[in-house]
Amino acid sequence: MRPEDILVPTPSGVCCKRGDFHIDPTRPVDRALITHGHSDHARAGHGAVLATQETLDLMRLRYGENFAGTTQAVRYGETLTLGGATVSFHPAGHVLGSAQIRVECGDLRVVASGDYKDRPDPTCAPFELVPCDVFITEATFGLPVFRHHDAEGEIAKLLRSVALFPERAHLVGAYSLGKAQRVIALLRRAGYNAPIYLHGAMDSITRYYQSRGIELGELRLVRGTDKAALAGTITICPPTAMKDLWARRFPDPVAAFASGWMRVRARARQGGIELPLVISDHADWDGLTATITATGASEIWVTHGQEDALVHWSQSRGLKAQPLDIVGYGDEDDEEAVAEATESDAE
């Protein structure tokens, strides 16, 4: 059996004809399997959705109760039979509830990674290596210039800056699902016990994380806080909010941004970032290449990001590799941020 007999890449996502489902489709379909709750992977309007409980909850928070016709929750490691295919979900280490999806037909095993990272994250289950024949990988940071250091070091940099500028507020731009909560959890682990302030757009998702037992300490909404009282504090907000009128309520704010993109100076400067923090929820180059090797897959499909480099690397290692031109992944940063900023202006 050929991999294409199991999964077919289409412009709107990977489709499994034998199981009659799509994985992370970018257009409404009858049956969708969703890897994680980020808006470019988890869209509203599908007939039936199969995902982890957390992913379903996060979709409900984002899109409302009627985001899909029907939903079904699946546990990590649980095996389901869909038509002629056997599927199971395995931790991807990306954000809370994120999963890789394993599809098996006959003797062929395909794993769709969604987004993943192989680094520790106190806010989600650690990445599980799933051996397979075909590995469908992301490539957000698929260039050898992307090597992320330990997030702890970046948090220490943030705390040094807070100590250095006690008269200024620190605004940390972070995506509201995953990154924001991870930064907070890392600050707590580094011994930072003061209240951490939140932009309104982060509120519901962060409370959801807390409800799932993730310890985030005392959190306060910025809304209504006196300007002077914000000196020396840390606020987590969507990246776009830093350039918004919203940011004027802070005393001489220091603009920080927690993202793997901060590894490249021009990206930080373009965004007017003074304190770049290289904290990523995606695997870096070493993580991508090590994972590809460890899966034992002989064929690699690359969904989005810097696919050219990763395809080249895989081929130079004697693996069969191809990019999948799926339209709509990877634009999430911009769109999500913009959507959040609009949501937040209810404040």
Place this chain on the structure above:
Amino acid sequence: MNRFAELLDRLTYEQSRNNKLRLMTDYFRRIEDPERGFALAALTGSLSFQHAKAGMIRALIAERTDPVLFALSYDYVGDLSETVALMWPIDPSQRPNATPSLAEVVETLSTLGKAQLPARLARWLDVLDETGRWALLKLVTGGLRVGVSARLAKTAAAALGDKDVHDIEVLWPGLIPPYTDLFAWLEGRTEKPAPRHAVPFRPAMLAHALEETDLAGLAPADFIAEWKWDGTRVQAVAADDGPEKMQARLYSRTGEDISKSFPDLIESLRLPGAIDGELLILREGRVQSFNVLQQRLNRKTVTGKLLEEFPAHLRAYDLLVDGDEDLRERPFAERRTRLEAFVKRLNDPRVDLSPLIPFTTWDELIAARADPASAGAGPDADAVEGVMLKRRDAPYVPGRPKGPWWKWKRDPMIADAVLMYAQRGHGKRSSFYSDYTFGVWTAGENGDELVPVGKAYFGFTDQELREIDRFVRRNTVDRFGPVREVVHEADQGLVLEVAFEGLARSTRHKSGLAMRFPRINRLRWDKPPREADRLETLEKMLQSIEQRAGRQNQMELVVK
């Protein structure tokens, strides 16, 4: 090196001038000699070792990484030094703990033979961290580009001793890195170093751009007008250096000594004084276009042939020093009279006066600006970039004070063109598609087709850049390496309003013409591509330019 790297790193992210000054002054205060002196030299571009060529850095990384991965990375990051610093493969277990100091790096570089440079550089790169590698590569390739001008770095040093930056500028040409005498004076430990340089650069005075609406608030009688020539601004300084000996220097607008590139002009500076003027290429008395001047500016080695083909000329605007008398406090009207006498005394074919534009009302000046040929610029009108307005009573003040000097450029030409290809930018714009090739309509074999007429990479705001970038990413129809072909059909595509300074015939372009200084004036999201301009329209513009030039040639013949 690490502390210097940290300073550069922070400077690149800091936007505010004041905070940049604070960072640098703090560095000069904390760091000892000679380390801080070499840092000041690096920030002011005063280090004189043989710079490493980009090709050498590429060779180093090519030995260590896959060429395809390097090319893709460089394309993404957009900066060679940064790409190499980030990609440089490191074996952490092999890293020694001794990192070189900046002084060690600078001193080694100034003595090291070219053949030994690659191995030494590789050894340093092995021991430094990413920021250190980045700073080292910036230093050895000679382009720090951390948003700090030489003047700002000197201002930060001056702040160390509550001194005015002007004091440092005056001393500067006589100072040598690592400037221990300068720092000793700034810290109040010694007397001011004696200015050793007989022919120092005086910081230049610059003009603000004028809009036509500004004129209403200005009185014509207060101003003197002259042409703004399309060359490069220079300062020519000469002084007696012992009996019968003259020392002369030519400085760029920023104070860089460019004497070595212009020996022909240096010979002509035989009177002690300092002229502020425009460097031009004159052939048979006619000012050549900026393109011609650029061919000489780009040349590193000065050959006899170059001097003959591209004779340098100084067109004088202002006189800062006459003999040993400093005129900068005097009003412009008085300096101008002194300048006229000075140029007459000098009596050299390579140095002439920039003529004044007579006018009594703004309408007369507007007419002169619209048609310089008829207002005195004659056959050189094409080399006129606009007019300069200078207050009669204004002293010569370094920097860009608002009010005394105005520059008023000629109106650009405008055309609506369609975006065809986009390429990723470098530096600040890396990873954004910021270089745009655009075209206009012309009749082709299968009906109308777009033919490229130019390429522009500025003129738009950061917000517009993001919008175009998004458009490019979503409307790519083909890719060629770093270049993306963007949809450009009659009903689908993006119309760019392009402003440009001139048109010339070109055999290099399929369209047969080339734009001078094109930039994006506006985004016309509202305009369907089918309504963009046609090649015929540009042809007409070009013909009218040529007719004007032709008319002038004929007039000259008649006069002769």
